[in-house]
Amino acid sequence: MFLLCNKKNISLINKGVFFKFGGSQIYYQSRGGKNKPVNIFLHGWGQSGECFKPIIANLKGYRNITIDFPPFGKSEEVEGFTIFTYVELLIAFCEQQKITKCNLIGHSFGGRVAILVSSLRKDLVDKLVLIASAGMKPKRKLSYFANVFCYKCLKFLGCATKNAGSNDYKQLSPAMQKTFVNVVNVHLEEYCPYIEAKTLIIFGENDDQTPVYMAKRLNKLIKTSKLCILKHAGHFCFIERQIKVCHLLQNFLKEGL
Secondary structure: OOOOOOHHHOOEEHHHOEEEEOOEEEEEEEEOOOOOOEEEEEOOOOOOHHHHHHHHOOOOOOEEEEEOOOOOOOOOOOOOOOHHHHHHHHHHHHHHOOOOOEEEEEEOHHHHHHHHHHHHOOOOEEEEEEEOOOOOOOOOOHHHHHHHHHHHHHHHOOOOOOOOOOHHHHOOOHHHHHHHHHHHOOOOOOOHHHOOOEEEEEEEOOOOOOOHHHHHHHHHHOOOEEEEEEOOOOOOHHHHOHHHHHHHHHHHHHHOO
């Protein structure tokens, strides 16, 4: 069930550099005047808002906001989070900042959050940009299912290795490992058709984390979307093809599709 957090859990400290959500300090940065259109940048898993600095430097005339999703960047570690808790965090932040309309720009994991917010709170999102967005159910090879079966057998026998799992998983605390498992196992195909915001989908043709077939699925499910595949680029296409992505964002945020 989707529940908004209690506003009493939110407080501004340190001149707006942090806000409190669920008892934890969440770091954010806001650049630009408060009376300008708002862009909120949502980073990928294991990253922070800092990764968007070169893009933001080229987006003039907006209030550009980055949020460090916990436990990354300067935000504190949290417990009991699911993908929907991150959605609640973003909506709570907008309420606290009195943001009633914004553009969401999400990369990878940030795209998951952006998809859910855009489908569940249509009134809040003007335009949506999904860069190498996660959230689509992956195509699994037979070797994947064989590895999962072997792991479960070893675990049943009490021999499962502690080193099992991806690098992203192994680098997390036990509490955040539970969050990671929840996040990657929630697929968002059912939410995409409810998105009404004009949507720009940007993927790198060589992306091996969120392959191009996921971009095409997003494009098909989101009726108001346009797809752009960048040649010679991978999962961090907004860094590899920075000038091109800046140009796409400037045109899209100003003129739409």
